[in-house]
Amino acid sequence: MAVKMNRVSMGVPGVDGLIDGGVPESSVVLLCGGPGCGKTTFSCQYLMEGLRKGENGLYITLEESPEDIKKDALMHGWDFNKYESTGAFRIMFYDPFELKEIITRLKDLIVVNKIKRLVIDSVTLFGLYIKEEYNVRKELYRLIAALKETGCTAVLLSEISSGDTKKVSRYGVEEFVTDGVIVLHYMGIGEGVFRNIEVRKMRRTNHKNGLFPLILDDKGLHVDSDMAGF
Ligand SMILES: Nc1ncnc2c1ncn2[C@@H]1O[C@H](COP(=O)(O)OP(=O)(O)OP(=O)(O)O)[C@@H](O)[C@H]1O
Numbered sequence: 044m045a046v047k048m049n050r051v052s053m054g055v056p057g058v059d060g061l062i063d064g065g066v067p068e069s070s071v072v073l074l075c076g077g078p079g080c081g082k083t084t085f086s087c088q089y090l091m092e093g094l095r096k097g098e099n100g101l102y103i104t105l106e107e108s109p110e111d112i113k114k115d116a117l118m119h120g121w122d123f124n125k126y127e128s129t130g131a132f133r134i135m136f137y138d139p140f141e142l143k144e145i146i147t148r149l150k151d152l153i154v155v156n157k158i159k160r161l162v163i164d165s166v167t168l169f170g171l172y173i174k175e176e177y178n179v180r181k182e183l184y185r186l187i188a189a190l191k192e193t194g195c196t197a198v199l200l201s202e203i204s205s206g207d208t209k210k211v212s213r214y215g216v217e218e219f220v221t222d223g224v225i226v227l228h229y230m231g232i233g234e235g236v237f238r239n240i241e242v243r244k245m246r247r248t249n250h251k252n253g254l255f256p257l258i259l260d261d262k263g264l265h266v267d268s269d270m271a272g273f
């Protein structure tokens with residue numbers, strides 16, 4: 044029996060077409076890729092898409108400063124300050140060692156601010172301050188479980204070594220407990236740069252398999268529809 048479900052547009056042109064129209068609402072999606080592959084850009088497009096539709100967004104950054112992220116976004120024409128001033132958008136910096144506090148505060152933040160879209164950039168950094176990998180896994184599991192209870196749709200960034208696209212997460216638990224996994228591939232050959240996107244898994248929906256060409260330019264990321272054949 045077909046179940047009616049709300050879908051969340053990713054804001055990156057062409058990506059919804061890979062996932063039957065968008066990510067099922069309330070999913071927790073892992074967005075993986077090597078350095079400079081476009082994870083932060085993708086996240087900004089995802090949040091901006093929601094803000095334009097009146098859906099509140101929260102960006103949690105663990106490494107780059109909120110000012111730098113907003114400045115980079117402005118280079119692509121995305122003005123987060125405009126939405127921050129109305130309270131529709133919030134960007135917060137946390138130190139990775141504050142993971143326990145983040146988990147405790149996140150639910151409240153999401154409810155109080157009526158957040159529909161959340162980004163955490165990146166969950167890989169949580170491991171920096173936790174010695175035992177077992178404890179990192181346990182805490183990441185707790186974080187993802189807490190997010191699932193909130194009903195907002197979350198994109199968690201995962202940094203992987205460039206070239207090692209077989210492994211999509213650092214701690215080996217993130218890809219199993221999240222609802223979806225999207226991988227951004229980056230390959231530099233000579234002076235050329237080739238980017239691809241792959242939907243590795245997406246629960247509760249049909250999705251396309253394999254690699255699809257991705258372009259990053261002044262307007263941000265988009266799937267190259269000519270090359271992708273749609
Ligand atoms: N206008 C543009 N045209 C083409 N490429 C661009 C443009 N703006 C940025 N880039 C590329 O995008 C990269 C940054 O993308 P982004 O910050 O989204 O990647 P990331 O995966 O978050 O990187 P990191 O691993 O550093 O967090 C830059 O290093 C640059 O190569």
Ligand SMILES: [Mg+2]
Pocket residue numbers: 082083084164
């Ligand atoms: Mg980044």
